[in-house]
Amino acid sequence: MREQYQEQLDGLAAGLADMCDQTAVALDTATRALLDCDLPLAEEVISDDVKVDELRADVEEKAFELLALQAPVATDLRIVVSAIHVATDIERMGDLALHVAQAARRRHPDPVLPEEVQPYFAEMGRVGVMLARKAGEVIRTRNLVAAEELESDDDAMDDLHRHMFTVMMDRHWPHGVAAAVDVTLLARFYERYADHAVAVARRIVYVVTGQMPGPLAV
């Protein structure tokens, strides 16, 4: 009985880590679709999003069952409640990767992004994917050092995000308003994706230490 209970708790973490891997793949693929104007890749992300949603439903159902049947307390209860929060964050990461893919599809066969900003988005994609993978690792290993690293990794994303605004605000931005609107929204999607990955890591810190790290910038 006790053993099965422990397996159920571990199963929650495994499901959440799988969700992270799935959303890392989604952002990686969406970024390639965006940069290469690759419609089949965009479609792949769009149709695969349901998998993240299913994983999330599965995690939530397991968490609900655990609460109903095992009535966990103390640390175990923290694990289950945190799993519910974390599942929400990761599902949102999947949605944001989906939004990137939808932008690529919407403008196809035209590129969404002016060539000038493409390297920044390649980098935002790389940082985002790395954050998602690291969040998955933190869920699996409860490595608090890695959890803390996510916060500084996220600073790189914030810098890239801010830099996009500097580039667009330059009075010589030659790409017009439509491109600026797309860049604004896409940069926001990447930045929010990273914020959610950081939120995941912070929840794991809370599970392990019983304390939430300091306030999150929003």
Add this chain to the structure above:
Amino acid sequence: MREQYQEQLDGLAAGLADMCDQTAVALDTATRALLDCDLPLAEEVISDDVKVDELRADVEEKAFELLALQAPVATDLRIVVSAIHVATDIERMGDLALHVAQAARRRHPDPVLPEEVQPYFAEMGRVGVMLARKAGEVIRTRNLVAAEELESDDDAMDDLHRHMFTVMMDRHWPHGVAAAVDVTLLARFYERYADHAVAVARRIVYVVTGQMPGPLAV
């Protein structure tokens, strides 16, 4: 004992409804700050955001205690788990109102919005505030008719949001890229605020019926 338990469950709903009211006030005030370039109003929203965060922490603590001490099952468990979700959504609504206020503060004493789009933002503010208030009412009364109304009310927000893009994409948009970037982000904040209010209502439908309504557009 049973009576106290019921009071605790009711207390969760009361806390969440208060959060809705608080975020309705925040968006109303932030919208006025935005449209009237009113710095003190913007500062008010910014300093008041902590109240929403505190209400949320309070709801979460109560939910955690209920789970630990009462081990609720069935509908009661659904109520508690949903409270955790709903608190997250409403806190995010507060953050989005905060972002609106921060935009007003950042550009002060200049207006953030070109005069031409101000009426649309006044309307987005009105719809957003109405949605938050209605979400609070749904939490208090579990009125499923009102809950369903939120979905169609949200269509009005989506229309306004889409219309902003049409206005900016017009090749005669005379306000430049910087204004377009601001309009893009602000319109997104209002739209996301409304999405979260709808998500709150949907959770209450789930609490009452045991079924989530159909998939939410993201």
